[in-house]
Amino acid sequence: MGTEIESKKLKFDSLKEFYPYYLGEHKNKLSRRLHFTGTLGFICTILFAIGTGIYSYLFLGPILGYGFAWVGHYFFEKNKPATFKFPLYSLASDFIMFYEILTGRIKF
Secondary structure (H helix, E strand, O other), X not given: OOOHHHHHHOOOOOHHHHHXXXXXXXXXXXXXXXXXXXXXXXXXXXXXXXXXXXXXXXHHHHHHHHHHXXXXXXXXXXXXXXXXXXXXXXXXXXXXXXXXXXXXXXXX
């Protein structure tokens, strides 16, 4: 598992099935750090926009989140982001991975 060719054949029936695949696509430590930074930037941007009432900042959240993550994929993982084939599972998995990094379950 974990290559682009194999991902074309994959079908997942649940997030629980998908998450191990997702982790396999994020083996590089620097890539995981970029994902964590992007997700943190997304969360902070959304909270800032809501907290200040400056909703025009909401568009920055996805740019930060995906921007950092895609740099990790293209330059360090050397693979295509899973979000292109599995957008909802990928988004959910990113938050799970963020939590697991935050709690020390996954090495940062």
